[in-house]
Amino acid sequence: MVELTEERAYELATAAVDLAGGTREVYRNPRHPFSRDAKRDYVVEGIEIELRHGEISSPAIVTVAGWVFEIHDEEIELLVRPPKRRPAAPAE
Numbered sequence: 471m472v473e474l475t476e477e478r479a480y481e482l483a484t485a486a487v488d489l490a491g492g493t494r495e496v497y498r499n500p501r502h503p504f505s506r507d508a509k510r511d512y513v514v515e516g517i518e519i520e521l522r523h524g525e526i527s528s529p530a531i532v533t534v535a536g537w538v539f540e541i542h543d544e545e546i547e548l549l550v551r552p553p554k555r556r557p558a559a560p561a562e
Contacts, residue, residue, distance in 0.1 A: 474517075476548065479537035483546055486512040486519040486532055497543050500525045 474482070489512055490496050501508040501523040512519045517535060524530035529549075530541040536552025 474535050474537065476537065476551070479534040480539065480546065480548070482514050482517055482519060482534045483532040483537070483539045485514045486521050486534075487541060487546060489514075490521055493541055493544055493546065496521065496523055496530050496541050499523065500530075 487493055487496055490510060507523075508525075509520060509522045512521065520533045521541075522531050522533075524541070531549065532539050532541060532546065537548070538550035539546045540549040
């Protein structure tokens with residue numbers, strides 16, 4: 471997995487949302503959870519990005535290398551940071 475800063479992940483997430491038509495297009499056009507186009511994958515600058523349209527009970531989200539952003543009507547907001555790696559325990 472590629473390690474990115476929050477700022478860089480946000481830029482890539484925004485680029486993917488723009489490819490999908492923008493925040494309003496994604497936010498205001500929910501998909502049925504079992505439809506074929508409820509999830510779309512994009513590659514921006516060699517990095518895989520997953521975009522999921524929302525539905526009544528779940529938000530529209532875009533995921534970039536562990537960073538998860540919620541897509542609102544006019545903006546994208548950080549929802550979850552990737553887990554931090556714990557240092558290895560010293561050998562005894």
